[in-house]
Amino acid sequence: MALTSRITLTGPEPAEPEDFLGTSLGIIFPDDVTEQHGDAEHNLLYTSPHLPRPLPLALADVTEERDRWLFSHYLWNSSLLLAELIEAGTLGLLPDDAAAGGVGTAGVRLGCDVAGLSTIELGAGTALPSIMAGLLGARRVVVTDYPSPVVLATLRENVAGVVREKYAPAGRFAVEEVVVEGHAWGDLETPLARENRRAFDRVFAADCLWMPWQHENLRRSVAWFLGEDEGARAWVIAGFHTGRDKMSSFFAEEALAAVGLEVEHLWERDCNGQDRAWAWDRGVEDLGERKRWLAVGVLRRIRGPAREGVKEP
Template sequence: MSLIDLVQVIAPDREEGPEDIFAAAPMWLFPDDTVNMHGDPESLIVYKSSRFGEIRLQTADPNKEDERRLFSHYLWNAGLKLAELISQPKADSAWSVHDERVVELGVGLGGIVAMLAGASEVAITDYPAPVVLENILRNVDANLTFDSMLHFLSPDSAARVFAIAGFHTGRARLAAFFKVAAEHGLIPEEIYEEDVNGLRRSWAEERDGGLENHTERKKWLVVSRLRKKPDDAG
């Protein structure tokens, strides 16, 4: 399969400007020309990994000309090739990073894939421009929240994840968190709500028909211990 076939670019929902039109022009004017970079500022790039499924990346949005010269608003074929090579299981490839310490220089995707592939420690680096570094953090957070929990969680059946959060972002988001956690094999061993005075009540995905009073809601925390499903535990 071609590297280009591994990528889907989802354009931002906005009206195209002259720069967008001219940036896309070469692929239509020169259809035989190889595409070696993918994405545009604010676009979403979906890398379709055969081993890890979809990895979704936001590109950096350069604000100044010197930031634009960094070309960090693109995913390059070199980054795709790196991701493909280090995705392979240890027994199958000399490129495996399983149990290795990894320093990645200026790709982002490679560091995320290294983490998913079982590297013991990963440092993702890039040019020290705020727009670039913030984008790295955003992509790591979007792709590794649950996988990083599972990566660091001991295979021992006694291992646990402690998850405690306030409701300031909304009850629906926390309910979604626990739903996705369960899909990744992490289920509550104990979960309840507790207010600032120590009063407890049962956890509920929804209260008052979704019209819970904001002032009342912010008094409460959800407190939980998550464990691996029995079939997933070592």
């Protein structure tokens, strides 16, 4: 099933010529992939065969330029994939290539189960991955994005409206606490940061790698919030829409090691669920083809002697 097939728009029919064109691109160019979904006039419904009813998702109606550049007012394909991986890992739904030991099988099997665990999402946007975690049995769910009032208001609307037992599979809903707070990556002096150092079993970040100048801050936040337990993992998923070079440096071994992290699994998945091995360089990549693929990274804390010389965030 295509990644984007779970999303439908709600709201008024398009009225302007450019709106008709935008909603028809999938027919005019059937191989084109939409990377972001929704707008201020059209909210979203997310439908999963494993949930009892569709999830209504609001999108932030941003007007200030400083809010627009965050791009939090869309649902990105990275969030769709992360939500599916949380669902697969928690419900035991292995990918189709599991029997053959597919590229992504180990990552799904080992890391994305959230049942009974604490989770935090960085740069949450619509909070779909966090919502999925809350519905499938996470004990504590913390949702963060840049401290923009309009973005946080939409996050609170989504979380309060959807993280409810009626949207969860029978017997799965077990959340004890759901929190929405502002967090600027790398700012570790806020009450949220001071009270939650190494407090989470799962750290999630979806489509947060398009700003290479923020990679260091994002790595610091991931390392700060990720728990000490052996099973604690961070899941970082990102599209290649701004170019492989811009996003891939986040996963650089030396840079991650500087904050005590390492890559456990790193692979690529397209919008039809096909996996392939990670590559730092694929030469000149066609834009249409590049849009189809997402990088999936699973990070953990460095253990043992390798931690010597690590500068803790």
